[in-house]
Amino acid sequence: MQTLKEVLRTVGLTLCMATCAQADLIHRYSFKDNADDSVGKVNGKLMGGAKIADGKLVLENTGKPSNDPALSYVSFGERILPKSGSATIEVWFISNSDGPFSRIFDFGRRGQGYIFLTDNEGNDTARVAITNADWGEETQARPDKPVNDNKPHMAAVVIDAAGGKLRLFVDGKEAGSGEPLGDNTLEKVTGDNHWLGRSLYDNDVGFTGSIDELRVFDSALNADQINSHYKAGPAEIETPKK
DSSP: OOOOOHHHHHHHHHHHHGGGGGTEEEEEEEESSSSSOOSSSSEEEEEEEOEEETTTEEEOOOTBBOOOOOEEEEEEEEOOOOOSSOOOEEEEEEESSSSTTEEEEEETTTTTEEEEEEEETTTTTTTTEEEESSGGGOOEESSSSSSOSHHHEEEEEEEEEHHHHHHHHEEEEEETEEETTTTTOGOOOOOOOOESSSSSSTTOOOOOEEEEEEEEEEEEEOOHHHHHHHHHOOOOOOOOOO
């Protein structure tokens, strides 16, 4: 028979396993009724014709560049990325954009560092890029299959400070083995625009499609963790294993 002290210790460990393991998740947007943050305190604002339908963020920007006053996108009032160190951005989406360089997300500012994920940089090839200034300094990674195909996908972008790598996963599988970050680290991304569906480059087209879930972690998740999240789907949280 367990003593009271042993029982309390067991309960404490159980509670820690349920809560401490999720400490790395700092923002979650599930788009059930709005673009509110269910984990942190940075809510998104629906802009233009952006709407929530069937538990998804729906953006329709066919024929609209990113500086179109009627563009549909989400704007966050403040930074949702860690200011330094590592991070993982997971997003579940369906893309049907009609031109190159539409953005699933774009955080930062030209000349002040940014990180973005485009569903189509041309020929329906996706690309993630991070830079300390502008496009000439970007670290880039690409998957080996298209995602702008009107089908559900999950992408995970990992800024791995300890490993010095930018990593991209699509549908649970890593594209390549990571690209060297060099000077393109999170603390160099200092710009103040934080958008879903809109590019920092005015002439890039707006994103057309839907986003089911967006999560931000303040650590570099590994391949097993990301694959586990992909298999669980956007509605379930698989706690990262420490």
